[in-house]
Amino acid sequence: MPELPEVETVRRGLAPWLEGARILSVDLRRPDLRFPLPAGFRDRIEGATVRTLSRRAKYMLATLSTGETMIMHLGMTGRFVVEAGDGVTAPGDFYDDSPRLAAHDHLVLTLATSDGRPARLVYNDVRRFGFIDLCSDAALAGNPHLASLGAEPLDDAFDAAALARLFEGRTTTLKAALLDQRLVAGLGNIYVCEALHRAGLSPRRKAGSLVTRAGAPRAGLERLAGEIRAVLGEAIAAGGSTLRDYVAPDGARGGFQQRFLAYDREGEPCRREGCAGLIRRFVQNGRSTFHCAACQR
DNA sequence: CGAATGACCTGTGAGC
DNA sequence: TGCTCACAGGTCATTC
Numbered sequence: 001m002p003e004l005p006e007v008e009t010v011r012r013g014l015a016p017w018l019e020g021a022r023i024l025s026v027d028l029r030r031p032d033l034r035f036p037l038p039a040g041f042r043d044r045i046e047g048a049t050v051r052t053l054s055r056r057a058k059y060m061l062a063t064l065s066t067g068e069t070m071i072m073h074l075g076m077t078g079r080f081v082v083e084a085g086d087g088v089t090a091p092g093d094f095y096d097d098s099p100r101l102a103a104h105d106h107l108v109l110t111l112a113t114s115d116g117r118p119a120r121l122v123y124n125d126v127r128r129f130g131f132i133d134l135c136s137d138a139a140l141a142g143n144p145h146l147a148s149l150g151a152e153p154l155d156d157a158f159d160a161a162a163l164a165r166l167f168e169g170r171t172t173t174l175k176a177a178l179l180d181q182r183l184v185a186g187l188g189n190i191y192v193c194e195a196l197h198r199a200g201l202s203p204r205r206k207a208g209s210l211v212t213r214a215g216a217p218r219a220g221l222e223r224l225a226g227e228i229r230a231v232l233g234e235a236i237a238a239g240g241s242t243l244r245d246y247v248a249p250d251g252a253r254g255g256f257q258q259r260f261l262a263y264d265r266e267g268e269p270c271r272r273e274g275c276a277g278l279i280r281r282f283v284q285n286g287r288s289t290f291h292c293a294a295c296q297r
Numbered sequence: 298c299g300a301a302t303g304a305c306c307t308g309t310g311a312g313c
Numbered sequence: 314t315g316c317t318c319a320c321a322g323g324t325c326a327t328t329c
Contacts, residue, residue, distance in 0.1 A: 002322060002323090003322060003323090006322075034305075034306090034323090034324080034325090058323080058324095073323080073324085074322090074323090075306095075322090075323055075324080076306090076307095076321070076322055076323055076324095077306090077307080077308090077321090077322085104307085125306095126306080126307055126308065127305085127306045127307050127308080127321090127323095128305085128306055128307080129305070129306070129323060129324075130323090131324095145324090170299085170300095171299080171300080172299075172300060172301090176300080176301085179323095181323090181324080188322055188323070189321095189322060189323090190322060191322095241322080242322095243321075243322065244308095244309080244321075244322090245308095245321085245322080246322070285300095285301070285302085286301090286302070286303080288320080288321090
């Protein structure tokens with residue numbers, strides 16, 4: 001489900017609640033997500049205060065007062081829902097007026113927010129492809145989930161020259177290369193299709209073909225680097241994209257799906273100025289690729 | 298080593 | 314109405 005813009009939207013929605021909040025209690029309703037929760041999970045976070053909530057690629061990172069960081073990945077269908085306990089004077093009262101938990105609510109954290117109000121954070125994940133890990137801050141960089149992540153596309157260092165170093169000599173397709181989190185971290189199926197369409201590049205083209213023998217980026221790679229950053233920025237501004245499941249922590253749906261140029265538009269006219277092509281779908285590495293054969297080369 | 302494939306899990310919509 | 318199949322935003326293990 002969530003790619004970088006959706007994860008960033010979730011992070012922004014959760015940060016005001018989580019940062020400075022104390023974790024009062026932990027209700028593990030289904031401890032086997034994609035992976036089992038780490039040993040002693042409840043004891044290791046109960047009573048802790050959340051210092052900061054940040055993002056790396058599609059991961060959210062909550063640094064705790066205990067010297068550990070909680071690493072959260074939403075998989076395909078993971079979502080966090082946060083509910084305020086307005087008008088409730090004690091955290092224990094909070095549940096009395098709360099709606100019942102829904103199917104696939106796997107984890108419930110009861111919080112005292114930074115201003116002392118009770119709140120409840122629920123992690124729901126239908127397909128259970130998401131997961132949560134805990135890692136000491138000292139070992140964080142070496143955490144298996146984070147250690148092999150590639151370039152962060154919204155970092156200042158991400159540009160055509162950086163992409164050229166990553167793509168040089170690659171025989172795989174642009175589609176597969178951009179989906180490979182070890183090269184560029186944070187893109188998923190939607191935004192890869194959108195960035196390639198915007199850049200006018202065929203998803204079938206070899207990644208290495210956009211790099212000169214001297215290792216310099218060709219013109220298409222310059223466009224691609226710019227369009228990746230642009231599409232991600234616009235999608236974050238729109239609150240992400242909602243196909244079916246995704247909602248922000250306050251329940252809001254994303255808005256960027258209305259601006260897709262390629263993704264999920266099979267058979268519809270290409271939206272590029274002056275292009276008379278149709279958007280086609282085909283399967284690439286087991287995933288649907290949407291593109292316009294007329295203007296993506 | 299790089300590249301490609303299947304597995305994990307549940308729900309939904311299309312077609313019969 | 315009910316069944317079967319294809320498909321869904323991600324990552325990881327295995328195979329060539």
